[in-house]
Amino acid sequence: MSAGPYVLRVNGNDHEVPDAHLGESLLWVLRERLGLPGSKNACEEGECGSCSVQVDGELVCSCLVLAAAGVGREVTTIEGLAPDGELADVQRAFVEAGAVQCGFCTPGLIMAVDTLLDDLPDDGSDPDDLIVREAISGNLCRCTGYGRILEAVSIAADLRRENRT
Amino acid sequence: MTIARTLDDACVALAEHPDALLLAGGTDLMVGVNRGQVGFDHVVVIDRVDELRGWRREGDELVLGAGLTYAEMGRGELPVLLPALAQAARTVGSPQIRNAGTLGGNLATSSPAGDTLPVLVALDATVVLRSSHGTRKLALDRFVTGVKQNALEPEELIEAVRVPVLDGPQEFLKVGTRNAMVISVASLALVVDRAGRSVRVGLGSVAPVPVRAVEAEAFVDGAIDWDTGSAPEAAVDRFAGLVAEAARPIDDQRGTATYRSHAIGVLARRALRRAFPGGAP
Numbered sequence: 329m330s331a332g333p334y335v336l337r338v339n340g341n342d343h344e345v346p347d348a349h350l351g352e353s354l355l356w357v358l359r360e361r362l363g364l365p366g367s368k369n370a371c372e373e374g375e376c377g378s379c380s381v382q383v384d385g386e387l388v389c390s391c392l393v394l395a396a397a398g399v400g401r402e403v404t405t406i407e408g409l410a411p412d413g414e415l416a417d418v419q420r421a422f423v424e425a426g427a428v429q430c431g432f433c434t435p436g437l438i439m440a441v442d443t444l445l446d447d448l449p450d451d452g453s454d455p456d457d458l459i460v461r462e463a464i465s466g467n468l469c470r471c472t473g474y475g476r477i478l479e480a481v482s483i484a485a486d487l488r489r490e491n492r493t
Numbered sequence: 494m495t496i497a498r499t500l501d502d503a504c505v506a507l508a509e510h511p512d513a514l515l516l517a518g519g520t521d522l523m524v525g526v527n528r529g530q531v532g533f534d535h536v537v538v539i540d541r542v543d544e545l546r547g548w549r550r551e552g553d554e555l556v557l558g559a560g561l562t563y564a565e566m567g568r569g570e571l572p573v574l575l576p577a578l579a580q581a582a583r584t585v586g587s588p589q590i591r592n593a594g595t596l597g598g599n600l601a602t603s604s605p606a607g608d609t610l611p612v613l614v615a616l617d618a619t620v621v622l623r624s625s626h627g628t629r630k631l632a633l634d635r636f637v638t639g640v641k642q643n644a645l646e647p648e649e650l651i652e653a654v655r656v657p658v659l660d661g662p663q664e665f666l667k668v669g670t671r672n673a674m675v676i677s678v679a680s681l682a683l684v685v686d687r688a689g690r691s692v693r694v695g696l697g698s699v700a701p702v703p704v705r706a707v708e709a710e711a712f713v714d715g716a717i718d719w720d721t722g723s724a725p726e727a728a729v730d731r732f733a734g735l736v737a738e739a740a741r742p743i744d745d746q747r748g749t750a751t752y753r754s755h756a757i758g759v760l761a762r763r764a765l766r767r768a769f770p771g772g773a774p
Contacts, residue, residue, distance in 0.1 A: 331494060341644055350494060350536065351526050368514055372527040374590055375674060386564075386592040393593075394516055394521040397538040424511060440588070465673030466587020 329474075331396040332364055338362060339408025341423035345395065354393035355379040358405060366435045377467035380436035381405045387443040406435035409442060417491060418442050421484035422477075429471030437467045441481050445488045494536045500544045503537055503650060504625040508537040511647040517545075517560055518593035520586065521602045545597070545652065550574075553658050556621075557644025557649040563590070566609075575656065577612045577663035577682045584608055584667045587674050598653040601634065603643040603702075610637065610703040611682040613697030616656040623652040630655075633703070640701045642643070660772055661685030664764040667697075670755045678748040679737070679756040683764040690719050694761065699740035699753050706761070709735035713765065723771025730760055737760035 331350040335342050336357065343362050353372070357380070359363045367390055368378035374389045381390045382404040389404075409416035415423065418438045428434050444463040448455055455463075460481050469477060494515075497503035507513060513535040516522060525531035539545060547558035549573065555574060563582040567572070585591055585608050599607045600620060613633050620636040622629050626646065636644050644651035645651070652763035663684045669675030680697035692713050694706040709732050714729035724732075 351531075351533075352531075353523060353527060373524040377587065377589060381590055384646065387589050388593050389520075389589045391527060392519045392590075394519055394523060394526070394536065394538070397496065397516060397519075397536070397540070409577065443588075460675070463588060467590045 329405075334396055334399050336362070336395065336398055337389065337401065337404060338403045339405060348395065350394075350396060351393050353391050354381070354383075354385055354395045354398050354403070355390040357395035358390060364405055364407050368432055368435060369429065370432070371491075374466075375468070376433070376436075378433050378436040380439040380467065380486065382439060382443060385443075385446070387440055406439060409438070416442070417421065417487035418445070418480075418484045421480040421487055424483055425476045425480035427472060427476040427480035429469075432468040433467055433471075436462060437477060440464050440467050444481070445485060448485070450492060452490070454482055494538065496538045497542050500542055500652065502622060503539050503542055504623060504648075505596045506535075507648045507650060509624040510537070515601070515650055517595045517598045518562065518625060519767070520590050520594040521598060524626045524637055539650065540595075550658070552677050554655050557596055557654045557656065559595060559600070560598045562592060563594050564581070564588070564592050565645060566596070574658055575616075575663070577615070577665040577684055578609060578656075580663075580665035581608045581612050581667070581680075581682065584665070584669075584672075584677075590674075596654060597749075600651055600654070601616040601643065601645060603639075603641050604759045605640055605701055605703070606677045606680075607686075607703070608665075608667065608677060608680060609629075609695065611695035611697035612663075612684075613654060613695070614703040614705055615682040615684045616659075617693070619655040620651060621653040621655060622646075622649050628652070631772060634705075637702045654688045659662045659684060659686045659688075661687040662768040664767050666760040666764055668760065676747060679740075679742070679753045681757060681760040681764055683761075683768055685768050687719070689699045690714060690717075692717070692765075692774065694736060694739075694764075695721075696736070696740055696757060698747075700758050701741075704739060705770040706736040706739035709739060709761070717769060722769050724765055724769040729765050732765055733758040733762040 333346045370376045379390045495506040514533040545558045548557045566582035618633045667677045667680040677698045682695040713732045737758035742750040
């Protein structure tokens with residue numbers, strides 16, 4: 329059944345979604361209807377975190393969001409973290425630490441780390457290891473063993489701080 | 494599709510479409526939708542209904558909105574007022590799931606493994622149901638009637654859950670294969686009411702519905718030294734045994750009945766020792 333045309337606000341732009349079916353997830357609409365394939369589709373049940381996006385600033389699995397119910401929300405995907413051709417701080421940190429192998433989990437992890445750094449108090453200290461591990465506990469990576477990802481978080485925290493001051 | 498802004502909006506939409514899918518956080522429902530296992534003609538979205546959000550205190554009771562997310566259960570004053578609920582919420586899924594999933598959704602799904610259910614049953618929670626015909630209240634053990642079954646009627650939605658504010662320690666413990674993203678194999682909530690000198694224990698994933706360990710409670714109420722806050726070692730053993738006897742577990746893909754009975758006894762012992770540390774060796 330049709331969801332009728334509706335408008336989703338993604339990365340600061342309004343996108344008209346015509347002809348969508350009511351049961352389509354936000355992940356599906358982002359990838360297949362709006363041409364934003366950065367959010368990855370693996371489990372479609374909220375287990376792997378590779379589809380993570382921010383909705384009104386909160387980290388969620390886009391596969392578990394009904395797209396048509398996202399009308400009026402502000403959606404941020406990996407494509408929206410930095411202008412085209414530039415890297416956001418967390419992306420730079422992942423490159424620098426070599427925290428990317430096959431790359432499939434990377435967009436979701438970067439969205440999770442970006443949210444973590446947004447929410448951290450700005451007292452100059454590195455994020456507590458347990459807090460970091462909990463923040464990325466919903467993002468599965470089968471390549472890296474997470475060591476370099478944790479290193480990337482630490483680098484990203486420094487970059488974010490530099491940017492703030 | 495209806496995006497409800499008020500409770501009345503939602504009730505009117507449900508009265509018009511009694512078979513509509515009620516969508517809050519979507520963390521359970523969308524799994525079935527993605528797999529094509531959930532058929533529906535109409536969706537009533539309730540995540541923007543202010544009356545369902547947040548919580549408030551009314552005397553000695555807390556009124557928790559059905560739209561309260563797991564993340565919100567761990568924020569602000571709630572971990573102080575309802576430590577067992579905050580602990581249970583923190584074991585649910587991942588940050589992504591906790592930002593979206595709601596208390597009302599956990600209740601409506603009525604899974605034996607629902608993490609908030611042992612806490613709510615231990616607290617003698619009351620579920621407030623609402624429809625265009627009015628409001629009714631059900632005790633939690635009347636609301637959850639079987640595996641993924643409950644007393645929710647067509648046209649009804651869960652408005653809130655009422656629980657008492659108790660003076661005393663609370664614990665929630667859960668066994669799973671890792672600390673995140675895990676469906677519980679066994680879980681236990683223990684809440685202490687110091688004023689009433691009673692201990693209440695709710696069990697999860699070890700029966701078709703959340704259950705109370707009634708005999709274990711009655712035994713331990715009399716075995717605790719309430720003045721020193723301690724529990725004798727022999728009482729801890731007996732308590733753990735009685736809790737295990739209250740379980741009615743089955744074998745499934747996550748664990749065997751034998752393992753669950755053992756694990757729930759271990760959790761009972763651990764929770765009681767934490768609540769009454771005076772009795773630790």
